[in-house]
Amino acid sequence: MTMSAAITGVGMSDIGRKTGRPAMIHLAEAARRALDCAGLTRDDIDGICTYPGKADNSPGMSPLGTGEVRNALGLKTRWHSAVPDGPAQMAPIMVAAMAVATGQARHVLCFRALTESSSQTATRRASIPGAGRARLGGWYSYLVPANAMSASNWAGWMATRYCHEFGMTREHLGMVATGQRAFAQHNPSAVMQAPLTMEDYLGARMISSPLGLFDCDVPIDGACVVIVSAADAARDCARTPLTIEALGSALGSQETWDQRADLTTMGAHDACADLWSRTDMKPADVDVLALYDGFSIFVPYWLEAFGFCGHGEAKDFIADGHIGPGGRFPVNTGGGQLSGGRLHGFGLLHEACTQLWGQGGGRQVADAKTAVCGMGGGFIAGAMLLRRD
Known part of the structure; x- marks a missing residue:
């Protein structure tokens, strides 16, 4: 069932490593670009939403809340939300879609801002539970x-369990990393653009076996904004609306990383099954894939969860060249988080929209009309199916 909601604009700040720029500067830049993309002004925005809300549990992970962003941008909103406990980083987009579909707002500004690169210190490291x-x-x-x-x-x-069960090797994961780096070389915004060979990948230091340095996403400073609009309001925007065809957010396991009954699946499998139950479209109809890649191993999990290949078949699907440049199901065409930089899934959705609007430059997928986006790792996930009519 198609939702009465669409994405009408996206914007990303000038991301980078150790930029030293305040989070609000990044956010304002991304918001301005998203408004320009949609052909809207701040007076048109009547809703605001984010994930997870302002938090200090990890340095630079979520320095901004809806209130201060609303004030800084001069917005007059009648609906707002921050979603710390939901279907992963997709949560604010989903909640915004529900808000515009039920008349709570017309145009919702959804944002994600991070300063993880600049905020780390010797005693407080990003992405370490309870740091400090x-x-x-x-x-x-x-x-x-x-x-x-x-x-x-x-x-x-x-990754260890998956490799044990299905024979995936580090070379298969290396194909994910090197393929996304090849895409990143055509993305001026990507933070990692130097060529990455399989030799480079295999020679990098081990982080947590079997995952090495290039299997891990890159902490950055930056912000991304996505504008979600009611279907009727979207028709008046500058670009062709990207209709939210379906969403999936099912959670079928315990809320732990290590107690799922089958560790060769994750929350993505629950969310994707939920998504496909809400539409007549099929995986074969998809042109562009934006898959959460906090670690390279998540990509084969998401491929199988969305149904692009069978359970345990991702290694062969990857080895056959389906997901890289020129492949039938190109994954993370902007470089993903492994090479583009970690914007907690928002950057992946930004790239999917860029592709559907035909603005991908040298990495553009020909005649792209449909995209899936999956966000999250471990036990929680959110899935989205977008189409350009």
Whole structure:
């Protein structure tokens, strides 16, 4: 069932590493570009939404909340939300779509801002649970004593199990990393543009076996804005609206990384099954894939979850060249988070929209009309199907 909501504009700041720029400067830049993209002004925006809301649990992970952004941009809103507990980084887009579909707002500005690169110190490292705090709680308190200090360890467990079950090798994961770097070389915004060979990939230091340096996404400073509009309001925007055909957010397992019944699947499988149950479209109808790649191993999981190949078949699907430049199902054409930089999924959606509007330059997928976007790793995930009519 098609939702009465569409994406009408996207914008990204000048991202980089250790930029030293305040998060609000990045956010304002991204917002201006998104408004220009949509042909809207700030007076048209009547809703604002983010993930996860302002938080200090990890340096630079979420320095801005809806209130201060609303004030800084001079917005007059009648609806706002921050979603810390939902279908991963996709949550604010989903909630915004529901808001415009039910008349709570007409145009919602959804944002994600990070300064993880500039905010780290010797004592406070990004993406380390409870960094700088005296105590840990929740499921962190079970993992950290086992020396599983970050998501690289948790993803490493998953990768080890998957490789054991299905014979995937580091070379297969290297094809993900090198393929996305090849795309990044055609993306002026990507933070990693130097060529990456398989030799470079295999020779890089190990982070959490079997995941090496180039299997991990790149912390950056930056912001991304996505404008979600009601279907009737979207028709008056500058670009062809990108209709949200379907969303999926099912959660079918325990909320832990290590207690899922089958560690060769993750929350993506629940969310994608939910998505396909809400549309008549099929995986074969998709032109562009934007798949969460906090770690390279997530890409084969998402490929299987969306149904582009069978369970355990991703290694062959990747080796056959389907996901890289020139492939039938190109993945993360802007370089993804492995080469483009970590904007917690928002950058992936930005690239999917760029492709559907035909603005991809040297990396443009010919006649792209449909895209899937999956965000999240481990037990939670959100999935989206977009189309350009």
